[in-house]
Amino acid sequence: MTESPYRTIIEPFRIHSVEPLRMTTRVERVERLSAAGYNLFRLYSDDVLVDLLTDSGTGAMSAEQWAGIQRGNESYAGAPSFYRFRHAVTELFPFRHVLPTHQGRAAEKILFSAIGGAGKVVPNNTHFDTTRANIEFTGAEAVDLPIPEGRDARDRHPFKGNLDVTALEQLLVHRGDDVPLVMVTVTNNAGGGQPVSLANLRAVREVCERYGKPLFLDACRFAENAWFIKTREPGYADIAVPDIVREMASLADGMTMSAKKDPLANIGGWLALDDDGLAEQCRTLEILTEGFPTYGGLAGRDLEAIAQGLTECVQEDYLRYRIRSTAYLGEALEAAGVPVVVPFGGSAVFLDARALLPQIPPLEYPGQALACALYVEGGIRACEIGTVMFGRQPDGSEQPAVMDLVRLAIPRRTYTQSHIDFTIEVLTRVAARAGELRGLQIIEEPPRLRHFTAGFAPLG
Numbered sequence: 001m002t003e004s005p006y007r008t009i010i011e012p013f014r015i016h017s018v019e020p021l022r023m024t025t026r027v028e029r030v031e032r033l034s035a036a037g038y039n040l041f042r043l044y045s046d047d048v049l050v051d052l053l054t055d056s057g058t059g060a061m062s063a064e065q066w067a068g069i070q071r072g073n074e075s076y077a078g079a080p081s082f083y084r085f086r087h088a089v090t091e092l093f094p095f096r097h098v099l100p101t102h103q104g105r106a107a108e109k110i111l112f113s114a115i116g117g118a119g120k121v122v123p124n125n126t127h128f129d130t131t132r133a134n135i136e137f138t139g140a141e142a143v144d145l146p147i148p149e150g151r152d153a154r155d156r157h158p159f160k161g162n163l164d165v166t167a168l169e170q171l172l173v174h175r176g177d178d179v180p181l182v183m184v185t186v187t188n189n190a191g192g193g194q195p196v197s198l199a200n201l202r203a204v205r206e207v208c209e210r211y212g213k214p215l216f217l218d219a220c221r222f223a224e225n226a227w228f229i230k231t232r233e234p235g236y237a238d239i240a241v242p243d244i245v246r247e248m249a250s251l252a253d254g255m256t257m258s259a260k261k262d263p264l265a266n267i268g269g270w271l272a273l274d275d276d277g278l279a280e281q282c283r284t285l286e287i288l289t290e291g292f293p294t295y296g297g298l299a300g301r302d303l304e305a306i307a308q309g310l311t312e313c314v315q316e317d318y319l320r321y322r323i324r325s326t327a328y329l330g331e332a333l334e335a336a337g338v339p340v341v342v343p344f345g346g347s348a349v350f351l352d353a354r355a356l357l358p359q360i361p362p363l364e365y366p367g368q369a370l371a372c373a374l375y376v377e378g379g380i381r382a383c384e385i386g387t388v389m390f391g392r393q394p395d396g397s398e399q400p401a402v403m404d405l406v407r408l409a410i411p412r413r414t415y416t417q418s419h420i421d422f423t424i425e426v427l428t429r430v431a432a433r434a435g436e437l438r439g440l441q442i443i444e445e446p447p448r449l450r451h452f453t454a455g456f457a458p459l460g
């Protein structure tokens with residue numbers, strides 16, 4: 001790795017076109033939040049100043065990606081854009097079949113329609129919300145098997161995203177026949193954006209082989225995960241990021257992917273796999289809902305943007321800046337005494353709302369209360385990752401989630417250091433008055449993925 005004598009790690013780009021931000025007053029924000037049913041997904045995004053709701057599809061594309069948009073070929077079948085896309089994917093993930101989809105969840109829907117169903121069980125380090133929902137929608141069960149350190153917000157294990165290999169083996173001993181495949185999410189988004197080590201992937205692979213189970217990666221943040229491997233796992237400091245990615249891929253039989261994350265595109269995803277029979281089944285399902293397998297719900301121009309983004313997201317200057325700028329936010333909040341999940345993940349800083357707001361019990365949604373307070377105070381939009389997102393059980397009952405977190409997701413290449421400094425100030429001010437915050441109740445919710453649309457009312 002090339003070492004720089006300077007502490008400041010600069011953005012490895014300059015700004016090419018800008019989007020103005022609209023300032024709002026506190027009175028306006030109070031009114032907008034109430035009109036949105038205290039659900040930040042229901043806000044008009046022009047009423048948000050710094051939008052940290054998600055890093056999904058919200059990144060800034062490069063000049064080369066926009067040039068790719070112009071090169072997009074919109075032939076229905078066999079477009080050159082598809083072959084450029086497939087080449088870029090297989091350079092990093094050399095699977096035999098690559099099926100483009102409009103998003104990651106479409107890849108999940110296709111995969112689990114083919115291999116899910118009642119009585120099946122799918123283990124993962126921690127299922128992402130759409131992954132869990134797509135599994136449960138088929139009648140199958142989604143099981144989270146993070147290592148114990150992954151459930152402790154303050155444990156500094158360098159690979160808190162790891163899957164608990166002993167628990168996986170127990171599941172396979174007891175219910176092996178019901179497990180169609182094993183998944184590992186890199187990085188573990190729902191578990192705090194934490195990375196998975198190659199040693200853990202190898203151990204999972206070994207168990208999968210012994211029980212004859214395919215291993216699939218939910219690889220949305222593979223490049224950030226590879227950077228953590230390079231910087232934290234012994235023996236990888238001098239290995240190039242694309243080689244680390246290929247080593248991750250070599251341990252798996254397939255992957256689901258959202259191009260809205262590390263590939264730096266605004267839309268897209270894919271399903272890739274080696275098994276010819278399963279690929280055939282998936283292609284048939286793909287045609288039903290996504291489209292012909294050389295465009296899969298995307299325009300040719302989107303495939304070009306993804307192909308270019310894949311070459312940019314594994315560049316070391318980019319990853320060094322990316323991971324450093326996330327840690328910058330986390331370190332400042334930690335220094336200000338705000339409880340945060342450590343170590344910091346790649347794409348987001350997670351606030352421990354349960355620790356900051358002990359007066360609000362989990363079933364009164366401390367994460368949602370904190371996210372609402374950040375919006376009212378400074379127009380910052382964050383995302384609850386806790387009991388609102390995961391508390392509702394398939395039988396309709398409600399349980400506290402493992403943790404009540406608020407995710408400050410950092411869109412890629414989008415905000416500058418002063419936006420982040422402003423965010424730190426707002427958070428510090430909210431944390432100083434945390435004792436005044438009250439919980440919420442849900443007044444309307446759909447049966448699945450309720451966090452996107454539920455309506456809330458403040459308590460007290």
Ligand SMILES: *Cc1c(COP(=O)(O)O)cnc(C)c1O
Nearest residue numbers: 103104105128130189218220258
């Ligand atoms: C975003 C995401 C998905 C789903 O991808 P979409 O493109 O949003 O449908 C699946 N898994 C993980 C880990 C994700 O972060």
